[in-house]
Structure formats: structure tokens, C-alpha cells
Amino acid sequence: MEKDFEYIELFELYKELLTEKQREIFSSHYLYDLSLSEIAEPDGFSRQSVYDAIKKVKSKLTEYETKLRLYEKFSALDSLAEEQSEDVKARIREIIGK
């Protein structure tokens, strides 16, 4: 579960770099909690193909984080924001979208 939570955080940061179909499949499974079969059936895909697509999205998300380290940077900024005045905290969080 811990691991899934991490992918959801990465998805929020990098979803614009994914294709529309990849966003749709990932959201259906992780945000709307649909099963692989529930995602596959309406489009006539196999459960395995949905599994593979999600695996690919997770691999892309990990690759983006390795390359850009936005989760790491924004987490560090969020911790720093926590120590600042309410005004500065709010401004930092607005910029990083927290």
C-alpha cells in the first residue's frame, strides 16, 4: 500500500508526460479503485494487457522521478514551508501545488 501511495504521488507530478490512455488506466485503478477486469472489459482488452499497461506507467513514473526528482524536491520544499510563517508557507505550497 505504501508503494501504491508513492505511485499516486508520482502520478500527480508527472501525469502530463503520460498519454491520455495511460492516465485513464492509471486513474481508473489507483484513484477510482476499479479492478483490472473492470478496466479491461468495456474496451474489450484482456486483463493481462491492462496489467502490462499499468506496469509500464509505473515504470515511466519511476523513470521520471529518477530523472527530475520532483517528488524529492517538492517534499523538501514542503518540509521547509512547514517551518515558515503562515504567509510564506501558503505561498510555497501554492507554487508547488500542495
Added chain:
Amino acid sequence: MEKDFEYIELFELYKELLTEKQREIFSSHYLYDLSLSEIAEPDGFSRQSVYDAIKKVKSKLTEYETKLRLYEKFSALDSLAEEQSEDVKARIREIIGK
């Protein structure tokens, strides 16, 4: 020139998303100031192919900024950092890599 400067800033932010060859061509032209012919000749490419490759890199950089807005976000954080104490300023700049 203004425009080239912007691409150099975007390149620093997104270069990890480019291929090694794209990074090499862009750096040769914009950071090491080689002409298109100078970049093309050693590898036996045409001047036009180097021009096209640079154009493609610029288009990718613009696309990444449209999608992730890191230049916009890091610039806003840099301005905010400017108003803070030396310690906070230094910490913010270290996180965003300025």
C-alpha cells in the same frame, strides 16, 4: 538572444528527459557556441539535419515546460527566496538547484 537564453534555462531543467545525442547537439550549439556545420561535420551529418535536430529539441523543451511548468515554479520560488533570511534563501536555492 532573449529567446535562446530561455531555451538554455529550459535545457538545464529538462535535459534528463532528452536523449544523449539531443543533449550533445544542443550543448554544442548553445553552450559551447559551435556552428551547425561544426557540429555536423565530424559525424558526417548535414547542416540541415543538425538544424532539424535542434529545432526538435527546442520543441520538446517547450512541450515539457507547457506540461510541467518547472521554469515558472522555480522562478517563483527563487523570487520568494530573495525575500527570506540568508539561511532560508540558501536552503530554497539548494533544493531547486539555483
